[in-house]
Amino acid sequence: MKNSMKKLQQINFREYGVVIGFIILCLVITIATPNFASYKNILNLLRQSSIIGIISAGMTFVIISGNFDISVGVVAALSGAITMKFATSGVNIIISMVIALLVCAVVGFANGFIVAKINIPSLITTMAMVSIVKGSMLMLTGGYPITENIKLLDYIGNGYILGIPFPVILFAVMVIIAYIVLTKTRFGRYVYSVGGNREASKLNGIHVDSYIIKVFIINAVLAGVAGIVLIGRMGTASPVAGDGYDMDAIASVVIGGTSVAGGSGSVLKTVIGVLMMSVINNSFNLLGVDMYFQYIFKGLIILVAVGIDSYSKKKLASR
Amino acid sequence: MDYVLEMKNIFKSFGPVHVLEGIDFSLKKGEVRALLGANGAGKSTLIKIVGGVHSQTSGEVFLKGEKVNFKDEYDSKMKGISIIYQELSLIPTLTVIENIFLGRESVRGAFLKKEDMRKEYEQICKDFDFNINPDVITSRLSIANQQMVEIMKAVSWNADIIIMDEPTTSLTNNEKEGLFKIIKRLKKSGKSVIYISHILDEIFLNCDSASIMRNGKLVGNYDVKDLTKGKITELMTGNTNSGIKEKKDQTFADYKSEPVLELQNISRNNVVKNVSFKVHKGEVVGLAGLVGSKRTEIANLIYGVDKRTGGTILMNGKEVNIKSPTEAIANKIGYIPEDRKNLGLILDWEIYKNATAIQIDKFKTRGFLDPKKEKEFTGYGVKKLGIKINNAAQKMKELSGGNQQKVVVSKWLGQDMDLIIYDEPTKGIDIAAKEDIFHTVEEFSKQGIGVIFISSDLDEVLRVSDKIIVIRDGSVVCEMDNKGISVQDIMNKIFDV
Numbered sequence: 001m002k003n004s005m006k007k008l009q010q011i012n013f014r015e016y017g018v019v020i021g022f023i024i025l026c027l028v029i030t031i032a033t034p035n036f037a038s039y040k041n042i043l044n045l046l047r048q049s050s051i052i053g054i055i056s057a058g059m060t061f062v063i064i065s066g067n068f069d070i071s072v073g074v075v076a077a078l079s080g081a082i083t084m085k086f087a088t089s090g091v092n093i094i095i096s097m098v099i100a101l102l103v104c105a106v107v108g109f110a111n112g113f114i115v116a117k118i119n120i121p122s123l124i125t126t127m128a129m130v131s132i133v134k135g136s137m138l139m140l141t142g143g144y145p146i147t148e149n150i151k152l153l154d155y156i157g158n159g160y161i162l163g164i165p166f167p168v169i170l171f172a173v174m175v176i177i178a179y180i181v182l183t184k185t186r187f188g189r190y191v192y193s194v195g196g197n198r199e200a201s202k203l204n205g206i207h208v209d210s211y212i213i214k215v216f217i218i219n220a221v222l223a224g225v226a227g228i229v230l231i232g233r234m235g236t237a238s239p240v241a242g243d244g245y246d247m248d249a250i251a252s253v254v255i256g257g258t259s260v261a262g263g264s265g266s267v268l269k270t271v272i273g274v275l276m277m278s279v280i281n282n283s284f285n286l287l288g289v290d291m292y293f294q295y296i297f298k299g300l301i302i303l304v305a306v307g308i309d310s311y312s313k314k315k316l317a318s319r
Numbered sequence: 320m321d322y323v324l325e326m327k328n329i330f331k332s333f334g335p336v337h338v339l340e341g342i343d344f345s346l347k348k349g350e351v352r353a354l355l356g357a358n359g360a361g362k363s364t365l366i367k368i369v370g371g372v373h374s375q376t377s378g379e380v381f382l383k384g385e386k387v388n389f390k391d392e393y394d395s396k397m398k399g400i401s402i403i404y405q406e407l408s409l410i411p412t413l414t415v416i417e418n419i420f421l422g423r424e425s426v427r428g429a430f431l432k433k434e435d436m437r438k439e440y441e442q443i444c445k446d447f448d449f450n451i452n453p454d455v456i457t458s459r460l461s462i463a464n465q466q467m468v469e470i471m472k473a474v475s476w477n478a479d480i481i482i483m484d485e486p487t488t489s490l491t492n493n494e495k496e497g498l499f500k501i502i503k504r505l506k507k508s509g510k511s512v513i514y515i516s517h518i519l520d521e522i523f524l525n526c527d528s529a530s531i532m533r534n535g536k537l538v539g540n541y542d543v544k545d546l547t548k549g550k551i552t553e554l555m556t557g558n559t560n561s562g563i564k565e566k567k568d569q570t571f572a573d574y575k576s577e578p579v580l581e582l583q584n585i586s587r588n589n590v591v592k593n594v595s596f597k598v599h600k601g602e603v604v605g606l607a608g609l610v611g612s613k614r615t616e617i618a619n620l621i622y623g624v625d626k627r628t629g630g631t632i633l634m635n636g637k638e639v640n641i642k643s644p645t646e647a648i649a650n651k652i653g654y655i656p657e658d659r660k661n662l663g664l665i666l667d668w669e670i671y672k673n674a675t676a677i678q679i680d681k682f683k684t685r686g687f688l689d690p691k692k693e694k695e696f697t698g699y700g701v702k703k704l705g706i707k708i709n710n711a712a713q714k715m716k717e718l719s720g721g722n723q724q725k726v727v728v729s730k731w732l733g734q735d736m737d738l739i740i741y742d743e744p745t746k747g748i749d750i751a752a753k754e755d756i757f758h759t760v761e762e763f764s765k766q767g768i769g770v771i772f773i774s775s776d777l778d779e780v781l782r783v784s785d786k787i788i789v790i791r792d793g794s795v796v797c798e799m800d801n802k803g804i805s806v807q808d809i810m811n812k813i814f815d816v
Contacts, residue, residue, distance in 0.1 A: 185429045189413075193421055196410035203408040204422035205393030263412030264456075 058222030066262025079227030108220025112213030157232025196263030371395030585630030605784030700729025721752025
């Protein structure tokens with residue numbers, strides 16, 4: 001009995017360490033800056049989180065499958081640019097968005113296909129893809145931002161449902177769907193399996209390649225959705241819009257506690273990671289911390305988060 | 320004919336290398352068939368053809384009389400073939416139950432029916448006497464339990480043919496008994512089993528018949544009743560004289576001088592408990608015990624892999640404090656680890672790069688590595704140990720297990736050592752290669768190097784050791800001189816009879 005209690009505590013700490021850290025962080029910040037806990041600030045914070053949040057939900061799939069995708073930033077920007085480009089040249093806005101998401105899916109397919117079939121590490125594949133997508137986008141837009149006030153886009157970026165910002169609702173819906181897919185479906189199970197051990201998955205009759213491809217498609221399409229929310233919010237499609245989003249998304253996933261080694265993790269953890277990043281950014285702004293320092297801090301926190309995971313694995317392995 | 324599996328005139332080549340040359344193999348319903356042969360005889364390749372991993376170069380495969388051509392592993396599995404692989408096919412990050420049903424989940428549409436699977440899991444546990452918590456993450460289980468999950472997965476698949484490729488290498492005796500019961504149950508329900516093992520006693524316990532392979536050819540099919548251990552080794556090696564010595568016949572131990580190694584009550588937490596023993600110059604000390612008796616853990620303390628929490632280690636009478644393998648090597652200790660594929664070798668490297676890894680500084684010309692010198696050294700090892708290779712620049716992974724292990728041993732040739740530790744050096748390698756490994760033990764001891772020899776095969780321990788130390792649960796049970804004792808005597812100590 002005593003033993004099992006002890007075990008329970010250990011598991012809980014490993015599993016919920018991030019949650020506990022998050023709560024403590026919120027408490028400390030609430031005391032330090034009274035503005036933090038205001039309804040307005042919290043809504044604002046959630047809205048700020050939602051774009052990175054939607055990307056991170058997709059990134060969770062990719063990281064669980066044992067891969068990375070650093071092209072999500074440019075893919076988000078591409079999606080926004082295509083939507084705006086078509087919409088401003090007279091195409092129906094919904095059709096414009098569908099076209100944008102289809103193009104994202106194609107980019108995702110290309111990433112997945114190269115990783116799975118040609119066996120180039122995903123970090124390198126998507127790094128090259130960043131350059132390809134960025135170049136295509138600049139050719140498409142000529143390097144200029146496209147600005148146009150479109151009602152539906154404005155609603156997607158700035159609208160409310162029952163007093164809750166639309167992007168927040170979209171984020172929540174994406175997370176719930178991702179959660180169900182990862183935990184309740186065979187597809188989700190196989191994503192974990194592929195990330196846990198690619199070779200062994202093959203022995204179990206899993207078509208590993210097709211799961212890797214699908215995971216990259218999901219990720220790119222979600223990045224595309226985030227890109228559309230972003231232009232809705234800004235009212236403009238800028239070719240540099242998605243800069244740094246890839247790093248923020250990967251950071252959110254790993255801070256949440258999903259292992260970079262693949263095979264384990266959860267989209268709910270990612271949500272905590274996303275919120276944690278936002279809370280830190282938000283409180284730095286409230287406290288007036290230098291912008292440049294925020295970069296340094298973000299880098300350090302990624303190292304700490306991944307470090308805890310990797311080091312505990314090393315300990316476990318030498319047990 | 321009522322054969323469930325028939326393979327006719329199977330050839331398989333990898334490039335210019337002919338691995339299988341005209342194999343005929345057939346299996347009846349309800350038959351337990353042993354597949355025997357030295358490493359490199361082609362057993363694994365044959366199995367991989369049945370499993371859909373490789374396809375044959377020529378020849379035909381029939382399942383229940385129907386000609387088949389497996390597309391991939393999945394195809395073979397769907398056609399009723401289940402394989403327990405030597406390398407675990409489990410996903411370390413998934414739970415036990417998730418692994419058991421991997422690839423054959425109960426689903427409604429795209430959704431998993433978790434309740435159904437849980438019920439089935441309980442039924443499997445009941446049917447086959449398993450007792451493993453379904454919700455544990457697999458990587459947290461012991462290797463033996465992971466192996467049991469692997470077995471459980473294969474038998475619960477409801478395949479017609481179950482192939483077991485050395486299923487007992489990491490099992491303890493209790494679990495082995497469990498497995499043997501499972502095999503009987505499978506046989507009773509009309510399933511066929513192909514059983515591969517280097518432990519011949521298991522063949523006599525479990526199998527009806529045996530197919531013996533040598534150098535890619537089938538030597539013959541035999542009724543197990545007509546075979547003896549000696550006959551099997553004879554057929555496997557093609558020698559009338561199997562060449563296996565039963566007992567150590569000479570000693571190089573020097574008991575007069577200071578012992579090269581003396582352990583005084585060394586401990587690590589609750590894992591290794593107050594272990595003391597001495598190794599003299601040229602003496603071979605065998606550590607006997609069951610899998611999991613913590614012999615490797617003792618070796619790890621000597622070699623500086625793990626940290627001691629108590630006790631002292633003396634070398635040549637002087638206290639040493641070794642904190643890392645680098646320091647151990649500097650203190651003239653050598654180590655041949657148990658897990659050669661992960662710890663002993665880099666499989667993607669060329670043979671010569673592996674062979675020279677320990678003594679790399681010796682192979683330089685004007686400060687730069689000199690592949691010519693490296694290959695020379697490799698060639699010396701190849702000759703000395705009878706390693707079968709095409710050339711020194713071949714990739715390590717192309718060699719058979721026995722030859723890989725010899726390369727691990729060759730890394731230490733010519734190194735200035737006082738002590739060398741062998742940890743399960745013969746795991747999964749064939750009898751002829753084993754004898755070569757024993758020979759290296761003898762060579763080292765002849766040079767005055769003390770040897771610690773860890774093996775779970777008691778025949779081997781008796782074959783090579785001057786002194787046998789029985790380890791149980793991290794402590795020394797007793798020390799025995801290898802004079803007039805039998806396997807039974809050691810076994811009694813291990814099991815505390």
